[in-house]
Amino acid sequence: MPGANGATDLQPRDGDPHADQLAALRRLLDTVEDGAATTAIADRVLAAAAAHREPGIVAFRDLLRIETRTSRYHRLLRTWVGKVAGAIRAGDFATAGLWMRALTEAPIHSSELAERMQLAMAELTRPDLLEELVLRLAAAGDPPEARDLLSAWGRPLVDHLIHGMEVEDPPVNRRHLVEYLGMSGTGDLSLLVERLADPRWFIVRNVAIAVGRTGRPEAIPALERVAAHDDDRVRVEALRALVSLDTEHALDRILAGFSDASPRVRQAATSLLRACPDPEVVPGIMGLIHSGSLNAADARRLVEVIAERKGDAPLDALSELAAKRLVVGVARVAREAARQALVERGEYE
Numbered sequence: 001m002p003g004a005n006g007a008t009d010l011q012p013r014d015g016d017p018h019a020d021q022l023a024a025l026r027r028l029l030d031t032v033e034d035g036a037a038t039t040a041i042a043d044r045v046l047a048a049a050a051a052h053r054e055p056g057i058v059a060f061r062d063l064l065r066i067e068t069r070t071s072r073y074h075r076l077l078r079t080w081v082g083k084v085a086g087a088i089r090a091g092d093f094a095t096a097g098l099w100m101r102a103l104t105e106a107p108i109h110s111s112e113l114a115e116r117m118q119l120a121m122a123e124l125t126r127p128d129l130l131e132e133l134v135l136r137l138a139a140a141g142d143p144p145e146a147r148d149l150l151s152a153w154g155r156p157l158v159d160h161l162i163h164g165m166e167v168e169d170p171p172v173n174r175r176h177l178v179e180y181l182g183m184s185g186t187g188d189l190s191l192l193v194e195r196l197a198d199p200r201w202f203i204v205r206n207v208a209i210a211v212g213r214t215g216r217p218e219a220i221p222a223l224e225r226v227a228a229h230d231d232d233r234v235r236v237e238a239l240r241a242l243v244s245l246d247t248e249h250a251l252d253r254i255l256a257g258f259s260d261a262s263p264r265v266r267q268a269a270t271s272l273l274r275a276c277p278d279p280e281v282v283p284g285i286m287g288l289i290h291s292g293s294l295n296a297a298d299a300r301r302l303v304e305v306i307a308e309r310k311g312d313a314p315l316d317a318l319s320e321l322a323a324k325r326l327v328v329g330v331a332r333v334a335r336e337a338a339r340q341a342l343v344e345r346g347e348y349e
Contacts, residue, residue: 057102077120084124088133091140097148104152125156131171138172142179150180151187158184158191165206178206182213193222201231212241220246232262243272251278258288270301282306282313289334296333303334307341318342
């Protein structure tokens with residue numbers, strides 16, 4: 001039955017999971033002067049509810065689209081701030097993300113009302129709410145359903161997370177901040193990439209980790225520049241991030257890590273080799289050993305990596321190394337490590 005303004009009936013039915021929302025929207029639509037517009041909104045809301053989507057968000061966007069009165073527009077934006085903040089405080093990060101994206105994704109406000117939107121975003125981005133968000137996320141175990149909320153928040157959240165890495169006593173362990181930074185970067189990757197130019201090595205290291213977790217291959221060129229950073233702790237994380245994002249060339253990047261002057265980077269490359277599923281790992285290691293570019297410790301570790309792998313190729317490689325004669329230096333270290341591995345396998349006496 002049409003309402004007072006001609007809108008389609010939004011009266012809740014028994015058992016309707018959206019009953020409270022529909023009743024509230026009915027009251028709200030009855031205050032709108034344009035009957036034709038509210039009828040269209042009501043139809044869309046009912047369709048959203050039937051499809052198990054959030055009907056309140058559908059109606060909210062439509063109301064903003066038709067609203068021209070500044071005072072009413074301001075009231076709607078305050079409602080939006082309350083919806084996002086309330087969902088965060090309730091620990092419902094998925095709903096908070098839906099409401100955040102209701103305005104930040106495909107914006108519907110006019111240029112004349114853009115300033116009002118900026119003020120609403122500033123109210124939502126106050127430091128106490130951001131800190132509460134971080135604390136609640138950490139307490140909830142870094143829930144992946146928070147990704148949409150964090151990626152839609154943009155620069156204010158990224159700035160807050162970076163600040164948390166700068167202070168001596170952050171509100172949560174920095175590993176949580178890195179995790180949330182990675183989620184934030186799935187929206188606007190440039191917000192993280194620009195931070196890779198920070199003069200502080202620990203910020204660049206943490207951002208490189210976060211960039212690797214975004215899953216965005218577009219970041220590869222920026223990470224390649226960071227891979228030449230003066231600090232080897234940064235180079236380690238840049239290597240790991242590149243291997244994560246550039247799966248097609250992951251093995252080549254890992255093997256190139258053994259040319260780094262830092263033992264820390266070469267040890268990281270060894271760990272990455274152990275986890276690498278590429279069937280060319282063993283031939284790649286053999287190429288390094290035969291190149292003569294390795295030191296004794298790295299050669300020994302790489303032989304151990306070969307020994308840990310299953311199949312005929314690792315056994316053939318160990319047998320080849322063990323059969324070497326008249327070798328000295330690193331080649332001799334590799335031979336002895338291969339023989340020991342074969343003994344442990346029961347393949348050498």
